[in-house]
Structures are given as C-alpha cells and as structure tokens.
Amino acid sequence: MTSLTHDGFHRSRPASELRIALAGGAQNQRDAVKELIAQVREVDSEITDLGEHPAGYENDPDLALLIWLLDPTDHNMWTAGLRSMTSTRSICPTIALLPKRSPHFMQAALRAGFDDVLTFPPTSEDILRTLLRVSEARRKAQSLSDNQICSLVSVCGGQGISSLTVWLGFALQRILGKRTVLVDLDLQAASLSVLLDLDPEHTIAELADPTSPIDSIRLESVLSKHDESPALLAAPKRIEEAELVSATAVEASLKVLHDLFDAVLIDCGRYLNESSVVAFEHSDHVLYVLDQSITAVRAAQRFLCLYDNLGLQHRPQLIVNRYRSKDVVTLRSIEEALQLPIYATVPYDETTFKQMQTVGRDFWHLSYATNVRRSCETLARKLFAPEAEKAPATKPNLLSRLFGIAR
Ligand SMILES: Nc1ncnc2c1ncn2[C@@H]1O[C@H](COP(=O)(O)OP(=O)(O)OP(=O)(O)O)[C@@H](O)[C@H]1O
Ligand SMILES: [Mg+2]
Numbered sequence: 348m349t350s351l352t353h354d355g356f357h358r359s360r361p362a363s364e365l366r367i368a369l370a371g372g373a374q375n376q377r378d379a380v381k382e383l384i385a386q387v388r389e390v391d392s393e394i395t396d397l398g399e400h401p402a403g404y405e406n407d408p409d410l411a412l413l414i415w416l417l418d419p420t421d422h423n424m425w426t427a428g429l430r431s432m433t434s435t436r437s438i439c440p441t442i443a444l445l446p447k448r449s450p451h452f453m454q455a456a457l458r459a460g461f462d463d464v465l466t467f468p469p470t471s472e473d474i475l476r477t478l479l480r481v482s483e484a485r486r487k488a489q490s491l492s493d494n495q496i497c498s499l500v501s502v503c504g505g506q507g508i509s510s511l512t513v514w515l516g517f518a519l520q521r522i523l524g525k526r527t528v529l530v531d532l533d534l535q536a537a538s539l540s541v542l543l544d545l546d547p548e549h550t551i552a553e554l555a556d557p558t559s560p561i562d563s564i565r566l567e568s569v570l571s572k573h574d575e576s577p578a579l580l581a582a583p584k585r586i587e588e589a590e591l592v593s594a595t596a597v598e599a600s601l602k603v604l605h606d607l608f609d610a611v612l613i614d615c616g617r618y619l620n621e622s623s624v625v626a627f628e629h630s631d632h633v634l635y636v637l638d639q640s641i642t643a644v645r646a647a648q649r650f651l652c653l654y655d656n657l658g659l660q661h662r663p664q665l666i667v668n669r670y671r672s673k674d675v676v677t678l679r680s681i682e683e684a685l686q687l688p689i690y691a692t693v694p695y696d697e698t699t700f701k702q703m704q705t706v707g708r709d710f711w712h713l714s715y716a717t718n719v720r721r722s723c724e725t726l727a728r729k730l731f732a733p734e735a736e737k738a739p740a741t742k743p744n745l746l747s748r749l750f751g752i753a754r
Contacts, residue, residue, distance in 0.1 A: 365392040365411040365482055370401040370432070372416025372444070376467060380414060380444070383474045390478040401432060412481050416444045416467060419452050425459035440481055444469065494605050495631040495731060500615040500623065500663075503646035506636045507668040509538035510700055511693060512614040514719065516577035517711045518727035525609035525731060527577035528570065532597065532626060533616030534589035537582035540571070544707025547571040547581035554600055555591040561599040563607055576708050577612075580604070594621035601629045610731055619653070627659050632730055634690070635663040639676040644684050651685060664690035666726070671695050691726045694718050 367384060369377045381394050413432065417425060429441060443456035444467045453464045465473050497515075499508045512529055519525040531539040531551070540547050549569035554561055571579045580600065583589050604611045613630070615623045627633050635650060637643040647665070654663055665685065667678060670692035678689050699719050703710040710716065 365390055365478065365485075366409055367392050367394045367412045367414065368397050368401075368410055369394055370397040370413065370415045371399060371418065372467070373399065376416050379468055380416070380474075383469060383471055384478070386471060387475050387478050389475070390482045392478065410439045411485060412439055412477070413441045414444060415441065415461070417446075417452075417456060419446065419449070422452060422455050422459075425456060425461075429460045440484075442477060494609050494611075496601060496605055496611040496613065496626075496629050497632040497634060497730060498613045498615050498623075498626045498630040499634045499636060499666075500617075500619075500627075500650070501636040501643075501646070502617055502619065502650045503637065503643045504617045506638055506643060507693070507700075508616070508636050509533065509536075509542060509614050510703060511634075511636060511666065511668060511723070512539065512612050513542045513577075513703075513710075514693075514723040515727055515730075516610075516612050518720070518723040519610045519612075519731060520577045521575060521711065522724050523727055523732055526607075527610040527612065528580060528604055528608045529577050530580045530601070530604065530611060530613040530626075531582040532622055533614050534582045534592060535586050536616065537584075539579055539614055540581045542703065542707075543571075543573070543576055543579055545571050545573060545579060545581070547579065547584075550581045550583045550588075551592055551596075551600065552583035552588040554596050555588075555593065557593070557595065561596065561603055563603050566600060566603045566607070573708065578608070592622070594625045597622040598625045598629065601626065605629070619650075624657060627654070627657070630661065633659075633661060633663040634666050636666045636668050637681070638669040639667065639671065639674040639681070641676065644676070644681055647685055651687065662687070666690060667692045669693070669695040691722070691729065693722045693726070 369380055371377075377396055381396070384392055384394060415429070421428075425443075440462045441460070443459075443461035443464045445452050445456065445464060446467050448466045456464045463477070465477075499512050499515075501508050516527050516529045520527040529539050529543075531537055533539075534551070549571065551569065553569045554565070559565070566580075569580065571581055583592065601611065601613075613626045615626055633654075635647055637647045651663065665681070665687055667681065667689055670678075671694075678692070682689055696716070696719050699710075699713060699716040702713055702716075706713065711720070
C-alpha cells in the first residue's frame with residue numbers, strides 16, 4: 348500500500364517500502380504524479396513532496412528515487428540543482444520530467460546528471476516500469492549484501508573441518524535453498540572432492556595465471572558441480588601445483604564467488620598461510636573447529652593468540668565437533684580456557700562419519716544421520732538465516748531432545 352506524506356521521512360515504515368521524493372513543477376502537476384504512483388500496487392512506496400523549489404532539503408540516505416519536474420527556462424540551473432540535492436546523499440536514481448518531448452532538453456537533462464527522462468504527464472506504464480526497475484535493483488543489491496563467506500579452520504589436524512564443510516554446504520543448499528560453493532584451500536590434502544565423490548576436471552590451479560583477470564566466466568568454468576550438491580572450487584590435482592596458487596588469486600576468486608553464490612564455505616585446512624589469512628579477512632564467519640581434547644584446546648589457544656595479532660574484524664566462533672555430553676572436558680571448561688563462548692556443537696557419530704566416506708554424496712540421506720544432519724541444519728540457520736533460527740524446519744525427535752544434542 349502506498350502512503351503519501353508531506354511532512355518528511357520520519358515515521359516508521361517497512362524496509363521494503365520505496366521512498367520517493369517529488370520536486371519542481373506546480374502543485375497540481377506533483378499531485379498528478381503522486382496519483383499515478385499511488386496506483387502502482389506492485390511496489391509499496393512513500394512519497395515526500397519537496398515543493399517547487401526544494402532548496403534546503405535535508406538529504407536522506409535511504410531515498411530510493413527522486414523525480415523532478417523540470418522547467419526548461421531554468422535549464423542552466425539543472426546541474427547545480429541536482430548536485431545540491433544529491434551531493435551528500437548515497438546515490439539514488441533520478442528521473443527528470445519534462446513538460447514536452449524535446450530531444451534538446453532531454454539531452455540537457457541527461458547531461459545535467461539525471462538517470463532518465465520522461466515527459467509530463469507520464470503514462471501509468473512509465474511509472475510502473477520505473478518503480479519496478481528501482482525496486483528490483485534494490486532487491487538485488489540487498490540480496491548481494493546478504494551473501495556470506497564462512498571459513499572453517501583448525502590448526503590441530505583431524506578435527507573434522509572437511510567433513511563439516513561438506514555437511515554444512517549440504518544443509519545450506521538443500522534445506523535453506525542457498526546457492527552454495529565449497530572452496531578447498533587445503534591444497535595438498537584436497538579432501539573435499541573425495542567427500543563429494545567428484546573427480547574434478549578443473550581446479551583452482553587454473554586460476555593461478557596472474558596475467559589474466561579472474562572474472563565470473565573464468566571462475567564458473569573451473570567449478571565442479573553435481574546435481575543438488577554444492578558447487579566445488581577444487582584443490583589442485585597434484586600436490587606440486589599447490590604452490591602455484593597465490594594469495595592474490597585466492598582473494599580475487601573469493602570476491603567473485605561472493606557475488607555469484609549466497610554462501611561460500613572455505614576449508615582452510617590445518618596449516619595457516621597467506622591464503623588462509625586472506626580467507627579470514629574476507630569471511631563473515633570464521634569457525635574454529637575443535638574436539639574435547641586437551642591438545643585441541645591448547646592448539647585453539649595458540650590459534651586465537653595469532654588471530655588476535657592479525658587484528659581481523661570478526662572473532663572466531665567455536666564449534667565443538669565429536670561432542671559428547673559425558674566427556675571429562677566439558678563445554679564450560681573449554682569456554683573458560685579459551686575465553687570464548689561455544690557457538691555450536693556437532694555430536695560424535697562414528698557410524699555416520701565412517702559411512703560418509705563410503706557412500707559419497709548420498710551421505711545426506713543416511714537414515715541414522717539424523718542428529719548430525721539436524722545439528723548442521725541448526726548451525727546453517729544460525730550462520731546464514733539468523734531470523735529463522737528459532738523455527739527449524741524439522742521437529743526434534745524425543746531422543747535428541749532428551750540428550751540436548753543441538754546447541
Ligand atoms: N562428529 C564426528 N563424529 C565422528 N567422527 C567424526 C566426526 N567428525 C569428523 N569425524 C571423522 O574424523 C576424521 C577427520 O575428519 P576430517 O577429515 O573431516 O577432519 P579435518 O579436520 O579435515 O582433517 P585434516 O586435518 O586431515 O584435514 C574423519 O575420519 C571423519 O570421518
Ligand atoms: Mg581436511
């Protein structure tokens with residue numbers, strides 16, 4: 348529903364509402380445009396009438412569209428007028444409305460900096476197309492900024508990073524419907540392709556050539572994909588190719604993957620290097636995986652110490668894998684030792700994880716994997732859909748509620 352206001356932008360409104368400013372022209376002309384905008388049912392909008400001479404207007408960073416009815420006799424002032432309205436505001440599309448169709452003034456309006464030109468009165472189709480275009484562009488920009496990168500790391504080997512990267516990837520792709528890509532930065536071990544049961548034709552090694560830029564076409568051509576599984580940017584086929592992959596190539600690849608996918612999950616392996624630091628830098632989440640052993644806790648302390656020195660934006664989030672509620676090393680003692688809360692746990696489940704290595708991609712459907720599947724789903728929601736976290740898709744069964752498996 349559209350609401351018309353004349354008193355500024357200060358009342359609360361839904362985030363999806365388009366905030367439109369109308370300027371210039373006579374009152375009855377602005378009213379006619381408001382009426383046309385109000386008839387567009389497909390887009391919620393709120394209009395602020397800035398009057399005939401919008402001098403002194405307070406810039407609004409959330410303004411989605413500015414429509415200005417131009418007076419051709421003032422055409423020398425258009426550039427300065429537009430600049431004064433848009434100089435300190437984040438850029439929003441600007442539409443010039445001209446009293447008649449004149450190529451000369453259309454060109455002048457575009458040169459003054461308007462993004463598009465329409466003639467007054469605009470048709471309802473003109474207005475519909477304009478509003479839809481603006482609202483779609485905003486939706487796209489919003490969804491791009493929702494895309495996230497998540498790194499999984501552990502400096503103590505064998506903690507389950509590769510397995511959890513794959514489980515989490517499946518939960519994101521299959522339950523949350525997120526377009527997901529896994530990146531294998533454990534360049535020597537290359538475990539992800541094994542766990543996904545893929546024999547990648549192309550690998551990250553093909554992105555090593557620094558002379559050609561890494562764009563979406565080049566990147567998509569080296570991804571491996573099978574049906575409903577997450578896509579994979581695989582580690583090199585041979586160990587000796589690993590050193591060809593520079594941190595610069597990793598950084599450029601992550602930037603492109605971030606635009607292409609809703610979720611990017613990186614298996615950083617156990618050995619930290621320049622590429623892992625680049626991955627952390629670009630990550631919205633860094634998951635440090637450990638089990639309930641003294642050696643794993645000690646290694647985590649060493650990692651956190653280094654991580655602090657790197658001065659990165661996000662604190663790592665602790666994932667306790669192979670979790671057993673009766674273990675002598677309790678969650679609380681881990682939290683105390685690391686001075687960090689535990690973000691999630693994944694239960695110990697030898698059968699499921701053993702089977703995972705033999706059944707390949709079908710592991711997701713293993714009947715006895717319910718608890719692991721559920722804890723990975725909970726983790727996926729917590730990381731990528733926090734607003735939905737409180738409403739998991741599947742109902743916990745009696746056993747898991749009794750044992751309090753998902754944290
Ligand atoms: N929750 C779990 N319960 C039981 N076994 C598990 C669990 N998580 C992982 N494992 C098993 O632990 C072993 C190590 O797992 P994985 O290879 O995923 O760890 P990693 O951290 O990637 O190891 P690496 O340091 O060698 O790369 C595998 O055999 C895996 O099946
Ligand atoms: Mg691994």
